Amino acid sequence: MTTIASSPDGAALVSEIDKIDPLWRQRVRIFVHNKLAVASLAYVIFITLFCYLWPIFHPTNQTNQAATFNVTWNAPPSLHNPLGTDSSGFDELGRIAYGGEYSLALGFLAGMITIVVGTIYGMVSGFFGGITDTIMMRILDAFLSIPYLFLLIALVTIFNRTTMLLILIIGFTGWWGNARIIRGDALLIRNLEYSQAARSMGAGRMRIIRRHVYPNSISNIVTVATFSIADAILFLSALGFLGLGIVAPQTDWGTMLQQGTDQLQNGYWWEIYPLAIVFILVVVAINYIGDALRDIFEVRLIQR
Amino acid sequence: MLQYIIRRLFQSFVVLLIVMFFTFSLPYFQQEGILAPAYAILGTNATKARVAYWGAQHGMNHPFFVRFWNYILQTFVHFNLGTSYKQNMTVWQIISLYVPRTVWLAGAALLLTILIAIPLGMYQAARRNTIVDYAATGSAFVLYAMPSFLLCLLMMDAFGFHWPHLPISPPTSVAPWAMFTDPKGFILPVASLTLLSVAGLSRFMRGTVLEVLVQDYIRTAKAKGCSNRRVLMRHAFRNALGPIVTILGLSIPALFGGALIIESVFNYEGLGMQTVNAAVNVDVPTVLGITMLVTIMTLLGNLIADVVLGLVNPRIRIEGKNS
Numbered sequence: 253m254t255t256i257a258s259s260p261d262g263a264a265l266v267s268e269i270d271k272i273d274p275l276w277r278q279r280v281r282i283f284v285h286n287k288l289a290v291a292s293l294a295y296v297i298f299i300t301l302f303c304y305l306w307p308i309f310h311p312t313n314q315t316n317q318a319a320t321f322n323v324t325w326n327a328p329p330s331l332h333n334p335l336g337t338d339s340s341g342f343d344e345l346g347r348i349a350y351g352g353e354y355s356l357a358l359g360f361l362a363g364m365i366t367i368v369v370g371t372i373y374g375m376v377s378g379f380f381g382g383i384t385d386t387i388m389m390r391i392l393d394a395f396l397s398i399p400y401l402f403l404l405i406a407l408v409t410i411f412n413r414t415t416m417l418l419i420l421i422i423g424f425t426g427w428w429g430n431a432r433i434i435r436g437d438a439l440l441i442r443n444l445e446y447s448q449a450a451r452s453m454g455a456g457r458m459r460i461i462r463r464h465v466y467p468n469s470i471s472n473i474v475t476v477a478t479f480s481i482a483d484a485i486l487f488l489s490a491l492g493f494l495g496l497g498i499v500a501p502q503t504d505w506g507t508m509l510q511q512g513t514d515q516l517q518n519g520y521w522w523e524i525y526p527l528a529i530v531f532i533l534v535v536v537a538i539n540y541i542g543d544a545l546r547d548i549f550e551v552r553l554i555q556r
Numbered sequence: 557m558l559q560y561i562i563r564r565l566f567q568s569f570v571v572l573l574i575v576m577f578f579t580f581s582l583p584y585f586q587q588e589g590i591l592a593p594a595y596a597i598l599g600t601n602a603t604k605a606r607v608a609y610w611g612a613q614h615g616m617n618h619p620f621f622v623r624f625w626n627y628i629l630q631t632f633v634h635f636n637l638g639t640s641y642k643q644n645m646t647v648w649q650i651i652s653l654y655v656p657r658t659v660w661l662a663g664a665a666l667l668l669t670i671l672i673a674i675p676l677g678m679y680q681a682a683r684r685n686t687i688v689d690y691a692a693t694g695s696a697f698v699l700y701a702m703p704s705f706l707l708c709l710l711m712m713d714a715f716g717f718h719w720p721h722l723p724i725s726p727p728t729s730v731a732p733w734a735m736f737t738d739p740k741g742f743i744l745p746v747a748s749l750t751l752l753s754v755a756g757l758s759r760f761m762r763g764t765v766l767e768v769l770v771q772d773y774i775r776t777a778k779a780k781g782c783s784n785r786r787v788l789m790r791h792a793f794r795n796a797l798g799p800i801v802t803i804l805g806l807s808i809p810a811l812f813g814g815a816l817i818i819e820s821v822f823n824y825e826g827l828g829m830q831t832v833n834a835a836v837n838v839d840v841p842t843v844l845g846i847t848m849l850v851t852i853m854t855l856l857g858n859l860i861a862d863v864v865l866g867l868v869n870p871r872i873r874i875e876g877k878n879s
Contacts, residue, residue: 390567394574397854398847401813402831406579406843409835410586486703490817493705494832506703513709517717528706535701 279548289544292537299534303352312346315501326520336522338508339515347508348527354498355505356534358419358488363481365423370430370480371473377431378438379461389435395428404487408496415498418491422484430476437469471549478542482535489531505531561863568855573628575851576844580624583840590616593641593838631848638841642834647845650830653730655849658826660735662815664742665749666804673754674800677761681769682788684762692758699755704814708748708821715744726824745822749814753807760803764796771795798865805861808854 283289313319320341327337335344377388407421438461441447447464455463485505491497492506505527512523586592594610595602602610611617615626630636637647645653680689699707716724726741727734735742768774769792777791778784816828827846834842 390571391574394571394578397571397809397851397858398575398579399809399812399816399850399854401816402835402847402850405832405835406582406847409838410582412587482701486701489703490705493703493817494820496836509703509706513706516709516713524709528710531703532698532701532706536697539697539701 282548283544286544286547289541292540292544295537296534296541299352299530300356303349303356306349307346307353310346312343314342314347314350314503317341317501326515326518326523328520329522335526336520338523339511339520344522344526347503348505348530351503351505351508351527352530354415354502355485355488355531358415358422358498358504359481359485361419362422362426362484362488363477365419366426366430366480366484367473367477369424370427370476371434373427374431374434374436375438375461375465375469378435379442379457379465381439381442385435385439392428392431396432400425401487401490404491405494405496408491413496413499415502418488418498422487426480426484426487430480433472433476434469437472438465441465441468471546474549475542475546478538478545482538482542485535485538557863557866560866561859564859564862568859571855572848572851576628576631576848577624579844579847580627581620583838584620586838590840593840596838597641627844637845637848640834640839640842642837642839642842647841650842651827651845651849654825654827654830657730657735657824658812658815658819658828661742661745661749661818661824661826662811664746665753665815666811668746668750669753669757670804672750673757674761676754677758678765678788678793678796680758680762681765681792682784684766689762693762696755696759699751700759704748704752704817705821707752708745708818711744711748712821725822728823728825730825745818745824748821749811749818752814753811757800757803757807761796761800764799765792768792768795794868797868801861801865801868805858808857809850812850812853 307314317340323337323341325337325341326339327333329336333343333345335348338344338347373388373392377385377392403425404421407425408418411417411421441464442460447460450460450464488497488504489506489509492504492508493510495507495510497507498504508527509524509531512520512527515523583590583592588595591607591611594607598606598610615623618626627638630638635648637651639646640650643650676692680692683689712724715722722743723738723741724744726745727738729737773795774787774791777787782791812828815826816831818824819826819828820832827850831843831846833839834846
């Protein structure tokens with residue numbers, strides 16, 4: 253540094269380099285520039301905090317059916333129950349938080365599993381290529397041609413529907429699309445000049461995967477991970493709607509929506525519309541964050 | 557071309573065998589093992605001897621690979637998918653009864669989706685960043701984020717109860733011609749399924765056309781004095797068709813999945829509802845048969861998509877090369 257700085261041109265160069273922010277800060281700047289993405293992130297954080305903190309500040313009975321017999325069922329919103337009560341006499345606002353804990357946690361964990369498994373499978377397949385790739389991709393083809401929801405239903409009826417098993421089932425069946433995307437990346441990057449250069453200098457396979465393929469496909473991994481979480485939340489809700497979600501007395505948003513829609517024709521709007529809006533906006537927000545995350549990895553958008 | 561199709565058919569067959577192996581081994585993971593259906597049929601209080609007898613009757617005392625081999629033989633040599641444990645019908649009867657009903661629902665929705673999504677996507681691409689584009693993208697985003705059952709229920713609530721103009725359920729009779737007795741009953745289910753798939757496809761079409769519009773040949777066409785309309789219809793549309801054909805082929809499982817939810821919401825007896833019921837009742841032969849059937853449809857759909865792709869796009873040479 254000092255030797256460069258001693259020459260007049262070098263000093264200018266150093267000050268120029270100092271001005272350039274580290275890469276992550278530039279990425280954060282691009283993300284913050286996208287107002288809608290920031291709003292989405294704030295919304296998701298707000299709903300998550302609400303789900304986990306609201307029951308602490310304002311505990312309501314959500315599990316004890318016997319204690320609801322002195323409560324009006326399907327009561328409209330009032331001061332005591334800000335969003336009324338549902339068809340089992342549980343406080344609706346508290347229940348949105350209670351069901352949200354399960355929906356969000358399950359969606360997040362299952363989405364994480366899909367991305368980890370999908371990344372590993374896709375990278376190995378794409379990077380090794382040849383016969384390994386062919387076999388792994390044919391197996392993937394087989395998985396991808398099973399209608400996903402059919403398989404999910406079969407699996408949740410075979411195994412018990414405990415929270416942990418639901419996470420594992422959604423997680424270990426949702427990674428096929430991810431694996432295909434990551435594999436395409438790995439296949440591309442493997443043949444780029446810098447990977448070839450590394451190989452020519454004697455770098456081993458694992459080193460190239462770790463130092464070149466993985467960092468350069470991180471944009472797709474992060475984006476796909478975000479979408480996977482949204483998808484997992486949606487699939488969990490679909491299972492809940494079919495009556496195959498989390499077992500009572502626990503609940504999740506899908507099960508709640510299903511129970512609420514039974515009451516829709518009676519005009520009990522508070523059992524469905526508040527939750528529906530919260531739910532849809534959460535998934536929209538997560539998807540939008542995914543879109544914005546894809547942008548921050550676009551090198552062309554980085555302003556210097 | 558023929559050689560390519562034959563090779564693809566062979567590959568599809570291998571894929572089908574993998575799917576069959578996978579689905580066939582699933583019942584072994586049940587808590588009661590493969591005898592679980594016995595308890596679903598004979599009741600949970602059935603004696604051990606009775607359950608064992610039922611198992612022997614259905615050939616369950618053989619080892620896994622013997623059973624699997626027999627199942628393959630029975631399927632591909634005798635075209636016999638077995639008999640449903642729960643309903644007094646063979647699996648073929650169930651399939652031939654319900655497939656037309658689901659295909660009718662999903663096919664109508666697919667046709668409408670193509671007719672709506674492709675022009676919409678092209679319009680959005682041609683007039684991008686206008687109010688129409690933003691509105692369409694925004695609604696696609698919301699529709700994409702909406703659980704399919706919720707959309708159906710909101711449609712039912714709106715058009716069935718608030719403005720009661722439409723019946724909320726298609727004809728429930730399973731007779732083959734019942735589908736045509738009350739066409740009005742299909743408006744809501746088909747519209748829901750269409751809306752859901754239009755959201756994804758129009759977004760994809762918009763992206764593809766946008767990519768095509770920056771190509772050199774579009775600029776050349778414009779430079780030669782081609783009208784905007786002709787550029788869009790002739791040059792952009794044709795070149796965007798390829799990816800769309802592929803994605804349509806790939807969307808068949810999703811369409812069946814969507815139909816499954818919509819059948820449950822609108823109480824329409826079809827393949828989807830049969831699957832849910834069969835899965836809940838541990839009716840293994842029915843689940844296996846339907847899964848296999850839908851897998852075959854998906855594989856054929858992909859194959860047809862690839863062949864059509866070769867026909868519409870002369871640049872893709874389908875010859876000896878691996879796909």
